[in-house]
Amino acid sequence: xxxxxxxxxxxxxxxxxxxxxxxxxxxxxxxxxxxxxxxxxxxxxxxxxxxxxxxxxxxxxxxxxxxxxxxxxxxxxxxxxxxxxxxxxxxxxxxxxxxxxxxxxxxxxxxxxxxxx
Numbered sequence: 001x002x003x004x005x006x007x008x009x010x011x012x013x014x015x016x017x018x019x020x021x022x023x024x025x026x027x028x029x030x031x032x033x034x035x036x037x038x039x040x041x042x043x044x045x046x047x048x049x050x051x052x053x054x055x056x057x058x059x060x061x062x063x064x065x066x067x068x069x070x071x072x073x074x075x076x077x078x079x080x081x082x083x084x085x086x087x088x089x090x091x092x093x094x095x096x097x098x099x100x101x102x103x104x105x106x107x108x109x110x111x112x113x114x115x116x117x
Contacts, residue, residue, distance in 0.1 A: 002076060003041040003053055003073060004052060006042065006046050006049060006050055007037055007038060007050070009041065011052075015066055025079070025082050025085075026082055026084060026085060028071065028081055028082075028085045028089075030088075030089045030092060030093075031092075034053075034105070037074070044114075047103075048103045048106075049107070051103045052103075053071055053073065053105045054066065054070065054106075056069075060102065060103075061100035061101060061102055062085075062093075062100060062105075062106070063099070063100045063101075064086055064090055064099060064100070067081065067086050067089055067101070068080045068081045068086045069089055070086075070089070093105040093106055
């Protein structure tokens with residue numbers, strides 16, 4: 001399964017290119033990203049599939065090193081997240097403060113999804 005099967009490219013392109021998330025450092029907001037790309041309307045099961053795709057090394061967690069390439073997983077031409085953006089995103093989703101995000105943590109950083117399961 002691919003990200004495009006859950007989040008179609010046509011939904012992602014305006015977000016990545018028109019919001020300056022692709023090129024402007026410190027412009028990434030995970031909450032806004034989730035909302036604009038349609039992730040907030042996805043089931044917890046879909047979010048877990050997305051998580052497994054984002055978990056590049058298959059460890060069961062998204063570590064800081066993987067997280068900085070978050071935008072590139074949606075669009076290869078996108079920039080990497082800055083250290084500050086990566087840390088903010090990690091802080092929002094790291095439920096147990098172990099420096100990595102589990103599948104539930106990705107749900108956790110999106111309050112809408114938490115009410116759906």
